[in-house]
Amino acid sequence: MLRSGLYVSLVAAALGVASPAFAQSTPTSVYIPAILELSGPGAVSGTNFRDGMLLAIDEINAKGGILGRKIDTPLLDTQSDASISRAQVQKVLDNKPYVILGPVFSGSVLVDMALTQKAEIPEIVGGEAAAITQKNNPYVFRTSFGQQFSMPKIANYIRDGIKAKTVAVLWVNNDFGKGGRDNFIKEMASRNIKVVADVSTESGQADFSADVVKIKAANADAIFVYTNEEESARFLREAKKQGIKSPLIGETTLLGQKVIDLAEGAADGVRGHVGLTVDAPNPAVKEFAERFKKRFNYVCDHNGIKGYLAVYFIKYVTEKMGKFDSKAFAQTAHGLTITPKQEPGILMEATWDQNGDIDRESFLGEVVNGKQKIVETLPKLGK
Amino acid sequence: MNRLGIIAVVAAAIVAVALPFFLAPFGIYLISMWTVLTIAAIGLNLTLGYAGQVSLAQGAFVGIGAYCVALMTQAGWPYPFAFVCAGLLCFVIGWILGYPALRVQHHYLAFVTLAFTTLVFLVLRNEEWLTHGIYGIDGIARPTLLGWSTGEALDFYVFSLGALTVLAATTWWMLRSPWGRAFVALRENPIRALSLGLDTRRYTLMAFAIGSSLGGLAGALYAPLVQFIEPSSFALGLSFNLLLMVIVGGSGYFFGPFVGALIAVLLPEWLRVTQGYYLIVYAAAVMIMMALCPSGLLGLAERAAKAVLRRDPPPVAPLRIEVTEP
Numbered sequence: 001m002l003r004s005g006l007y008v009s010l011v012a013a014a015l016g017v018a019s020p021a022f023a024q025s026t027p028t029s030v031y032i033p034a035i036l037e038l039s040g041p042g043a044v045s046g047t048n049f050r051d052g053m054l055l056a057i058d059e060i061n062a063k064g065g066i067l068g069r070k071i072d073t074p075l076l077d078t079q080s081d082a083s084i085s086r087a088q089v090q091k092v093l094d095n096k097p098y099v100i101l102g103p104v105f106s107g108s109v110l111v112d113m114a115l116t117q118k119a120e121i122p123e124i125v126g127g128e129a130a131a132i133t134q135k136n137n138p139y140v141f142r143t144s145f146g147q148q149f150s151m152p153k154i155a156n157y158i159r160d161g162i163k164a165k166t167v168a169v170l171w172v173n174n175d176f177g178k179g180g181r182d183n184f185i186k187e188m189a190s191r192n193i194k195v196v197a198d199v200s201t202e203s204g205q206a207d208f209s210a211d212v213v214k215i216k217a218a219n220a221d222a223i224f225v226y227t228n229e230e231e232s233a234r235f236l237r238e239a240k241k242q243g244i245k246s247p248l249i250g251e252t253t254l255l256g257q258k259v260i261d262l263a264e265g266a267a268d269g270v271r272g273h274v275g276l277t278v279d280a281p282n283p284a285v286k287e288f289a290e291r292f293k294k295r296f297n298y299v300c301d302h303n304g305i306k307g308y309l310a311v312y313f314i315k316y317v318t319e320k321m322g323k324f325d326s327k328a329f330a331q332t333a334h335g336l337t338i339t340p341k342q343e344p345g346i347l348m349e350a351t352w353d354q355n356g357d358i359d360r361e362s363f364l365g366e367v368v369n370g371k372q373k374i375v376e377t378l379p380k381l382g383k
Numbered sequence: 384m385n386r387l388g389i390i391a392v393v394a395a396a397i398v399a400v401a402l403p404f405f406l407a408p409f410g411i412y413l414i415s416m417w418t419v420l421t422i423a424a425i426g427l428n429l430t431l432g433y434a435g436q437v438s439l440a441q442g443a444f445v446g447i448g449a450y451c452v453a454l455m456t457q458a459g460w461p462y463p464f465a466f467v468c469a470g471l472l473c474f475v476i477g478w479i480l481g482y483p484a485l486r487v488q489h490h491y492l493a494f495v496t497l498a499f500t501t502l503v504f505l506v507l508r509n510e511e512w513l514t515h516g517i518y519g520i521d522g523i524a525r526p527t528l529l530g531w532s533t534g535e536a537l538d539f540y541v542f543s544l545g546a547l548t549v550l551a552a553t554t555w556w557m558l559r560s561p562w563g564r565a566f567v568a569l570r571e572n573p574i575r576a577l578s579l580g581l582d583t584r585r586y587t588l589m590a591f592a593i594g595s596s597l598g599g600l601a602g603a604l605y606a607p608l609v610q611f612i613e614p615s616s617f618a619l620g621l622s623f624n625l626l627l628m629v630i631v632g633g634s635g636y637f638f639g640p641f642v643g644a645l646i647a648v649l650l651p652e653w654l655r656v657t658q659g660y661y662l663i664v665y666a667a668a669v670m671i672m673m674a675l676c677p678s679g680l681l682g683l684a685e686r687a688a689k690a691v692l693r694r695d696p697p698p699v700a701p702l703r704i705e706v707t708e709p
Contacts, residue, residue, distance in 0.1 A: 091409040
């Protein structure tokens, strides 16, 4: 039995326990690694974020980089697992990055941001959970709305636009869906709108017939749907089949073109708030969407825009400082407003508050004849 | 006990102790994760490799142990007490889970344990009042033991390596005792074991309970290592991964889990040089390994060594999946 100890040593030696050689910043490049969900349940979000980011990096590098240095962004897959994400962030911190991009899953962000805060390295994340920016961490920044900002907007729309007194909510039971649902319920309570059905669904669920029966029986004035893309489309088809009449309200995902296409006509009439979309009535966003589609051959979702904006955010802050200084980056970025005139890559005027949260315009939309139509532009919260 | 074996184990121990001094924090984190997963895999090796009970629940026990420690330490209980509670809780639950194993075997048992893992995931996710639900638990502190803080990467590695050494030595001792021989008898021919007066019922339950408690103790180290736990970390994927470690390392070999965990933790990292293809290459490598050496890497190494040295086979044979009919 003990002899096998020898084989253990041999296998260990054969594998090699040191990590492979890894990039670092050089006089001609700046090391900005990306830690993303490129496999596992978060792969769709992570891949979109990656592609948006790569588009921006190539555009910037083609024009000479940031302050004359090319962006060097190795991609590190978390497999959508928090423990692997932690390992990867430790790996890049050992190589002294300037800024870190990602991850997208909120659980992974919560693990990583404690380490990046300790190392005083800014992290531009894709996670939308409210908790991320409520921990007094000066090194974490978002390029999309946290749920604590998007849900009040949708709640106002349900109260003022739909004039609903009762609402049913259907959500996916993962950190994205649960976070949205909890914030939504809170906002409904503060507006005296009664939640008459609260239906939890599974990630990857195929059959929504029982859930639609429950929602229909609740007979609410409005139905709020907060699930991922594929599930949203399946729900919409079942809702149409069972003849649901109450208005279906969504937040960004439900009105996305991918859901509209997958729902095959069942999305018509869906309304809601759109935080970040390639269908925004903004020429710069539309041009970005075309460039993205041309290069990657699919329609970008909100995670793709997050990745794109993150890189231009880094570029603008660095050029404003005139140096590569991670600690000064965090100080400069708080309270900063960037307009498309100052940095065209930022697409829409955006402001970062003291917690690292973003504020910018958003939209109310409706699906008409298989297309998302923006019906109203909502101003920045700070205005 | 031969001299070559002792030299090999001493050499491996020296490497394990000296290695972190040559590694950056990332490398230390990885080998700390190796120690944790090795403990869980030793537990599964006991249940599967020695006692022949196919279990897909080891990941769930790691989860139960991790949640037990995270919740207890955040409620103010001292870590050593929470650590012991994690092991005891998993021992009791493992014992109860062992009852189906008295009635079903092989792939039927695998399905029972698979259902248990799903059940544990749903409890961890849905019972928010207790487990914080899908958000998980963050900010889990690393323990301070007798004034020694394990907050830094190297300190925690020393702590987890110490735990691995103690638990592995205890398992080694147990496997050399009549219990260990009873487990092997249970695996090889339960009817014959029963006819020889062995209480197969008790030993089946015991194999599950001890294996599960090692899973729980691994979880008790996992929580402070990662400092964040969420239900999806302990879903089926982890159980499959632990099963892979036992099989790839060599099921029924004492050092099989050590090698298997090394492969499962380090090989994907090492293969990252292939960038987007690393998981495909990893999966292909595992398939080739299993095709070439169904008895695991230690089985292959043993065959190679035998061919060279022309020595007698070791006392414990690798697990044969086609166990005898009752």
